[in-house]
Amino acid sequence: MYKKTLLFSLNILGLIVYCSLISAQEELIAIDDIYTQNFDSLPLHAGSSGTTSFSFINNTTLMGWYSSTNAARASSGSTSESGTLFSWGNSSSSDRALGPSDATGFVADEYLGVQLKNVSGSMLSAINLKYVLEEWRGDALTVSTWHLEYLITSTSGNQLEAAGYTSVAGSSASTKTTGYGVNGNLESNQSKFDLLLTDLDWHDGEFLWLRWVDEAQPADASLGLDDFEVSGVAVVLLSALGDMQSFATIQAALDAAVAGDTVILSEGVYHENVTFTASGSVGAPITLRAAAGAHVVLDGALAELQSANVTGEWVLYDASHSIYRTSVPYEGSDADYYTCTFVSRMGDIATHGCDRLLSPYASLDTLKAAPRGEGSFRDGVDVYVRLNDGVDPNTVGLSIGQALGVVDTNGQSHLRIEGLEIRNSGWAGICLSGTGFEDIEINNVIIRNSFRGISTVIPESSENIGIYTCGIYNGFDRDWLRYGGYVVGIGAHSGGEQYSPYRGHGILIDGDHTEIANCNIAGQWDAIKTQGYTVQIHHNTMHHIKDDAVELESNRSGDVEFYNNLMYDVFTAVSVTPSYPGPFYVYRNSVQTTRKENSTPTHTVHGYGIKSGNHYGPYVTKNVKVYQNSFYSIRNNVWEKLNDTADNEWDAYEFVNNVFYIKPYSTPNVNFRGLDEDESGADNYWEANFYNFYDLPSVTEEANAELSSNDIHFYMEIPIADQITSSDLRLTASSPALNSGSSYPTLQGWPDSISIYPNGRDRGAYEEGMLVDSIGSNWTTE
Numbered sequence: 001m002y003k004k005t006l007l008f009s010l011n012i013l014g015l016i017v018y019c020s021l022i023s024a025q026e027e028l029i030a031i032d033d034i035y036t037q038n039f040d041s042l043p044l045h046a047g048s049s050g051t052t053s054f055s056f057i058n059n060t061t062l063m064g065w066y067s068s069t070n071a072a073r074a075s076s077g078s079t080s081e082s083g084t085l086f087s088w089g090n091s092s093s094s095d096r097a098l099g100p101s102d103a104t105g106f107v108a109d110e111y112l113g114v115q116l117k118n119v120s121g122s123m124l125s126a127i128n129l130k131y132v133l134e135e136w137r138g139d140a141l142t143v144s145t146w147h148l149e150y151l152i153t154s155t156s157g158n159q160l161e162a163a164g165y166t167s168v169a170g171s172s173a174s175t176k177t178t179g180y181g182v183n184g185n186l187e188s189n190q191s192k193f194d195l196l197l198t199d200l201d202w203h204d205g206e207f208l209w210l211r212w213v214d215e216a217q218p219a220d221a222s223l224g225l226d227d228f229e230v231s232g233v234a235v236v237l238l239s240a241l242g243d244m245q246s247f248a249t250i251q252a253a254l255d256a257a258v259a260g261d262t263v264i265l266s267e268g269v270y271h272e273n274v275t276f277t278a279s280g281s282v283g284a285p286i287t288l289r290a291a292a293g294a295h296v297v298l299d300g301a302l303a304e305l306q307s308a309n310v311t312g313e314w315v316l317y318d319a320s321h322s323i324y325r326t327s328v329p330y331e332g333s334d335a336d337y338y339t340c341t342f343v344s345r346m347g348d349i350a351t352h353g354c355d356r357l358l359s360p361y362a363s364l365d366t367l368k369a370a371p372r373g374e375g376s377f378r379d380g381v382d383v384y385v386r387l388n389d390g391v392d393p394n395t396v397g398l399s400i401g402q403a404l405g406v407v408d409t410n411g412q413s414h415l416r417i418e419g420l421e422i423r424n425s426g427w428a429g430i431c432l433s434g435t436g437f438e439d440i441e442i443n444n445v446i447i448r449n450s451f452r453g454i455s456t457v458i459p460e461s462s463e464n465i466g467i468y469t470c471g472i473y474n475g476f477d478r479d480w481l482r483y484g485g486y487v488v489g490i491g492a493h494s495g496g497e498q499y500s501p502y503r504g505h506g507i508l509i510d511g512d513h514t515e516i517a518n519c520n521i522a523g524q525w526d527a528i529k530t531q532g533y534t535v536q537i538h539h540n541t542m543h544h545i546k547d548d549a550v551e552l553e554s555n556r557s558g559d560v561e562f563y564n565n566l567m568y569d570v571f572t573a574v575s576v577t578p579s580y581p582g583p584f585y586v587y588r589n590s591v592q593t594t595r596k597e598n599s600t601p602t603h604t605v606h607g608y609g610i611k612s613g614n615h616y617g618p619y620v621t622k623n624v625k626v627y628q629n630s631f632y633s634i635r636n637n638v639w640e641k642l643n644d645t646a647d648n649e650w651d652a653y654e655f656v657n658n659v660f661y662i663k664p665y666s667t668p669n670v671n672f673r674g675l676d677e678d679e680s681g682a683d684n685y686w687e688a689n690f691y692n693f694y695d696l697p698s699v700t701e702e703a704n705a706e707l708s709s710n711d712i713h714f715y716m717e718i719p720i721a722d723q724i725t726s727s728d729l730r731l732t733a734s735s736p737a738l739n740s741g742s743s744y745p746t747l748q749g750w751p752d753s754i755s756i757y758p759n760g761r762d763r764g765a766y767e768e769g770m771l772v773d774s775i776g777s778n779w780t781t782e
Helices: 250-256 336-340 364-369 697-701 744-748
Strands: 004-012 015-024 027-031 035-037 051-053 065-067 072-075 085-088 097-100 110-118 127-137 145-153 190-197 207-214 222-232 235-238 244-247 262-265 268-270 286-290 296-299 315-318 323-327 343-349 355-357 375-379 382-386 398-400 405-408 415-418 420-423 428-432 437-443 446-448 452-456 462-468 471-473 505-517 520-524 526-531 533-538 541-551 554-563 566-576 579-581 584-587 590-593 596-598 604-606 608-612 621-627 630-633 636-640 650-656 659-662 685-687
Touching: 065 097, 085 127, 085 222, 097 110, 097 127, 097 207, 110 222, 127 207, 145 190, 190 244, 207 222, 235 250, 244 250, 250 262, 250 286, 286 420, 296 405, 323 364, 336 375, 364 375, 364 382, 405 420, 420 428, 428 437, 428 446, 452 462, 505 520, 520 526, 526 533, 526 554, 579 621, 590 608, 608 630, 621 744, 630 636, 636 659, 650 744
Parallel strands: 072 085, 262 286, 268 296, 286 415, 296 420, 405 428, 415 437, 420 446, 428 452, 437 462, 446 471, 452 505, 462 505, 471 520, 505 526, 505 533, 520 541, 526 541, 533 554, 541 566, 554 579, 554 584, 566 590, 566 608, 584 621, 590 630, 608 636, 621 650, 630 659, 650 685
Antiparallel strands: 004 015, 004 110, 015 027, 035 222, 051 072, 065 110, 085 097, 097 222, 110 207, 127 190, 127 222, 145 207, 235 244, 235 262, 315 323, 323 382, 343 355, 343 398, 375 382, 596 604
């Protein structure tokens, strides 16, 4: 079995002990090496009485070890006079322990400690400590008590007595006997410890100090430290009761988790595809998260193929087209989801911080033609690739997913997923599989190179899904043709979009009570799609989108709010083709549809601000409220599929207080049959929108409509065609759209993220004085 090694080391001030966390698909993560200290190199004492003097020098006698008192003696336990630091053990025995002691006790705390340096190249989040405290002398009047503390510092040198240490829970031990000459090697005279230190935030190059504190008291009783062991820990299960247990794999920890438990992952790359096997409960979810400050990557790809020069894994399948084939296992549904496995070039960074994807094709014949250049096709466990210039994939590291989801929630409820980076799925980064589940929150997660970033599988399957502050990115080539996305065999699959490898989604949730907020989505076919009731999608940023930024396309959706979202470098912003029964509230969005895509192999076009159409048979789009938005388009800001011939397909559309800017003036700003009472859809309503151009006379009949061809009356920044960056669509100070909006949304009781209009309601997404970044996500990491 191929193994991927995550190397870290502990530098005991000159003594480097390398510890390898070995991670393998379907194998345990084992600790190959640990640092131990049994103190047996210290001097011994022969005889049942008296002591032997020796010199203890900090960081020399025992490399990395320090004591606050250094009058060292070796003793068999019967005598502790004439010294303050003792090498304890039986007479003439080399089995030693080390600890401070004084015949009259200490008037201040004394310390014994070790300094460890992180030279791993990454942050370490958790360590396992094992040690024994042995009792070698008792006292009839009082006891000796020790406890453990730790300190992380960037300062080298002796920090044994520095301020700022943190006590370790469960590390306290006291002497138990009243007589001298105690045998500390007997288990009855020992306290054994097996402790986990988690959320350490121990960065590369920093020092971790561990010190045992002999608490000041007038006692002759004495303890000694023996059999110390420290090792790195990858996976920790923290129970609801505060108990901690280490595991070799994430899956093993999830299998053991029950309601209220948290699985904590140390920094590193984990080659596991994992599945929740139990639900939490209300108020006591099961949580999978990164340790505090740790960069944790769950990589679902087959690690063996990620290294270059893998001899013989890829076999030449079609010499005339330079197509190679290999076998990659696939876990999950038996349906054709495997066709959507992305393949990427390992370490070849492309867009959005992702490895460069090969173009995914829906058939082997299309891979042979390769209209989008080098690519891949998957048929079950068989994976085919064709690289540019006929390159042999045995010489290139490739990432290929192995499961339906890198993290699969498996129909479980009351779950939390936090702080992870997820890469290289076989379908979805986080797969919300199963039905009837509820209460899942996903926070602060990055997902890279997955056909779907976060997705349900079965319609109407979920309730109360929250997705917050996530980044979902793919290494899409900007020059790939959009053409073929809807053509079976090229980018589409006859079974539907869920099997169509070119038409993925950043987020797709089919369920009720969904919230998606503060996410950044880029390098997708579609960014977000939701179906269901009581949905909020807000403060997200979507860009580099080849089709729709958001699809509110559904025959069973209502009470949907889409607001304060930023869309730029997108082909189409909002699709309602159709949306039923509603209502749908689309407000306070900044829309910049500047992206140009291929409608045929040789013809390129721009998209739309809002797209209407009919995909669900008898259902029509209705109850769509579009207000307080700022639109910029190269083609149409509002567009209807005019080849849908059925009458009254658009019911109860209302457009109020929007700013519609189109450039150039070659196509209609608004192309919509429901413009006025002379068209089908007589109950549609328009009021107080602001235009720079229109060519339909009916628009002039709109109540309070205003037309201006002067750019200084529009946006702070006017985008340009094919622009891939965002522009500031706040109104200029001279715009007549300021303080001239209609109060119609308020009178109708429509929701709004703004409640105060100091100088009157403005038109467009931004009220006067709003910051430009009040719309869109504040997540900037790609």
